[in-house]
Amino acid sequence: MVLLCIVGVIGAAIDFGTMHFLETSGANALISRAISYILGSLFAYYANSVVTFSGNRSTTEKLRAFIVYTACLNMAVLVNKLARIPLADFEHTVFLSWVISQATAATLNFILQSKWVFTSENTSR
Template identity: 45%
Template sequence: MKSWIGALSYVAGGSFAYALNSKFTFSGHKSLAEIRKAAISYFLCFSVAVLVDLISRGVCTGSYFLLVSWVVSQGAATVINFLLQNVWVFPSEASS
């Protein structure tokens, strides 16, 4: 049950982030193609975060392994999300 709540909160947060990014940061068009790209981007980032967290938990030891694995997984997902949003979901007019 706890993992479903985490996934639902990620979907809610991703939807909110897309709406704000589309309106204020990237001046998106909110087309169906853009929404699909954003959904795929957030799904990939969520998958990367979970995978990196699992790998980090296997590698990290000591009393802070949960914190370290969480920070590493969130950092990886954040970098990938930034790159996908900048290059693929909301490409600049110059690169279009």
């Protein structure tokens, strides 16, 4: 569980850092959020596959993970966009909308990964 949390924190740092960098460089907010989520998720998936769970992923698991990450990507981008509407007057709109969208996508990701992707009882180290 500790390794899962460490990987998650690093993935989140990659995610937010990328989004912040892209937006401050003038990139569109939706595109920035999509790219940042993809990079953070790629890191988290591969790190968790090797460090937290056994490194051998079946084709079915990889396909299921791709479907889950695609659903979570869409959720993160949508929630990020919607959260910015009521937060528009706040000083830290970008950060707050990222936190809300990240929490939503992470919750969905955890549920789907644990119930559908990493289903074998022997995958945990």
